[in-house]
Amino acid sequence: MPQPGANPPRLSSEEAFLEMLTDTLETLERPARGQFLQRFLRSIAHVELTETQSIDLWDQTLARKLELSESAGKKLTLQAALVDVLASANVLRLPILMEYEELRKLQINAATDPLTGLYNRRFFDDYFEKELNRSIRYSHRLALVTFDLHRFKAVNDRYGHPQGDVLLQMAAATLRKSLRTSDYAFRIGGDEFALLLPQTDTEQATALSRRVRAAYAVSIEPLRLGIPLAFDFGLAVYPEDGDLQETLARIADERLYHLKKNGERSPIPAPEASPSSNIAVPERQETPPAPKPPSEPPKIHDANQPVTERRRWERVSLATTQAYATIGEESDRKARVLDLGYGGVALETSRPEEFEEAFSAVLNVPILPPVRVKLKRIYQELGITGGSRIGCSFVT
Numbered sequence: 001m002p003q004p005g006a007n008p009p010r011l012s013s014e015e016a017f018l019e020m021l022t023d024t025l026e027t028l029e030r031p032a033r034g035q036f037l038q039r040f041l042r043s044i045a046h047v048e049l050t051e052t053q054s055i056d057l058w059d060q061t062l063a064r065k066l067e068l069s070e071s072a073g074k075k076l077t078l079q080a081a082l083v084d085v086l087a088s089a090n091v092l093r094l095p096i097l098m099e100y101e102e103l104r105k106l107q108i109n110a111a112t113d114p115l116t117g118l119y120n121r122r123f124f125d126d127y128f129e130k131e132l133n134r135s136i137r138y139s140h141r142l143a144l145v146t147f148d149l150h151r152f153k154a155v156n157d158r159y160g161h162p163q164g165d166v167l168l169q170m171a172a173a174t175l176r177k178s179l180r181t182s183d184y185a186f187r188i189g190g191d192e193f194a195l196l197l198p199q200t201d202t203e204q205a206t207a208l209s210r211r212v213r214a215a216y217a218v219s220i221e222p223l224r225l226g227i228p229l230a231f232d233f234g235l236a237v238y239p240e241d242g243d244l245q246e247t248l249a250r251i252a253d254e255r256l257y258h259l260k261k262n263g264e265r266s267p268i269p270a271p272e273a274s275p276s277s278n279i280a281v282p283e284r285q286e287t288p289p290a291p292k293p294p295s296e297p298p299k300i301h302d303a304n305q306p307v308t309e310r311r312r313w314e315r316v317s318l319a320t321t322q323a324y325a326t327i328g329e330e331s332d333r334k335a336r337v338l339d340l341g342y343g344g345v346a347l348e349t350s351r352p353e354e355f356e357e358a359f360s361a362v363l364n365v366p367i368l369p370p371v372r373v374k375l376k377r378i379y380q381e382l383g384i385t386g387g388s389r390i391g392c393s394f395v396t
Contacts, residue, residue: 018078022062024122030055047091061085113187115165116172124186124194128245131184131196135238142238143197143205146252147171147212150230150260152191158227164191167220171231174216178208202237203317207339209233232259316340318365326362327355335390337363344393345375352380352388358395 021040025033034051037058041047049057065081113120119127128144135142149155149171156164168191175185175193184196197205216231234256236248316339323337325347333354335347345363349355355377363371375392382389 018082020122022078025058041086045086045091047086049091057085057089057091060089116169116187118172118175118185118187118193120186121188124184124188124196125245127184128196128249131198132238132243132245132248135198136243140199141201143195143200143202143235144237144248144252145195145197145205145209145233145235146188146249146256147175147193147195147209147231147233148189148256149191150232151227152229154227155225155229159225167223167229170219171216174212174219174231178212178215200237202235202240203319205235205237207317209235232256234259321366323363323365325364328359328361335361336387337365338389340365344378344391345373347390347392348387349390350387352390355390 025036028036031051034055037054038049038051041049041054041057061078061082064085065076065078068081068084069076111119111123131142134140149167152164152167155167168187171191171193172185172187175195179185179195182198186194186196188194195208197208200208213231213233220229234252234254236242236251236255238248241251242248318337318339321337323340325335325337325345327333327335335349338346338348340346340363358374358376360372360374363373365371374395376395377390378393379391380388381391
């Protein structure tokens with residue numbers, strides 16, 4: 001028996017997969033379990049069995065594992081028990097249990113949602129815990145963003161589930177385009193998605209979520225659904241909003257459903273074109289994340305190298321600087337610069353009525369020389385200090 005406090009032996013990737021498979025199979029009805037096991041045993045051992053035989057062999061494997069573990073006084077691997085059962089039944093014709101490529105396919109299938117290709121709910125629960133523990137250990141922020149498709153049921157009712165599946169796939173594609181290699185995207189329910197964003201604060205997570213929502217709106221516009229489908233979101237950030245999975249998940253869900261209930265949908269900036277000026281936007285500073293356990297999925301990056309991949313449309317906050325913009329040709333018309341990105345800029349003013357739909361401005365940002373740009377108003381909402389926030393895209 002292992003001593004209290006001792007580290008459990010690390011499972012191989014093959015054994016970890018088989019253990020996870022055992023848990024998953026317990027949740028399946030007998031017909032589905034038989035179909036899966038029949039294909040599974042054919043792929044790993046090249047044996048042809050009926051569904052009933054496959055279920056019987058699997059049950060024998062679980063019993064053999066327990067029996068041999070008790071007699072040996074130590075935990076026997078499920079892989080070894082499976083080989084023993086297959087050999088005893090005289091059905092193991094090849095001395096190889098599982099080919100690497102076949103194992104990788106099975107691992108991917110077990111970890112991902114088949115419709116969208118994103119990680120599934122099981123992996124969300126697993127990696128949320130690991131990322132939160134890592135953030136606590138290294139005093140890093142961690143943002144959780146939950147999304148769902150508002151009025152998705154109405155789309156399904158009018159156009160059918162095949163069209164709904166297309167919209168879910170488009171949502172997944174939008175999330176992928178917005179992530180760095182250190183981020184995770186999941187489909188956690190029917191029309192529910194989640195992001196885990198290491199080393200991301202509230203302002204950065206909010207900016208990303210708005211742009212995801214805007215990008216999705218643009219991507220589905222050509223479909224002309226006739227239903228105001230929206231990608232709603234709510235978020236929570238460690239440590240500001242709590243240090244437990246349950247707390248962060250609850251707060252993110254509460255904020256998402258508060259938005260739904262009250263219908264307070266501020267206009268969201270659409271993805272912008274590249275600016276005509278050569279504005280050098282500094283990278284978000286990141287410290288290299290801690291090494292991830294070997295059992296994690298294949299999106300691990302080198303922990304000794306800083307993350308350099310940029311999110312699409314990510315902006316740099318300038319709210320705490322003296323950045324400002326001079327509007328038009330009149331030097332006395334100024335607005336505060338809240339944030340700046342490759343696609344546009346957000347300004348804050350107490351006189352929004354003076355801003356035309358399209359206008360020129362000179363951006364005065366610390367470190368950079370003054371830059372003259374042409375801007376187009378995209379949205380207006382309440383600003384940070386009580387003024388109006390005006391989101392603008394650069395005009396090429």
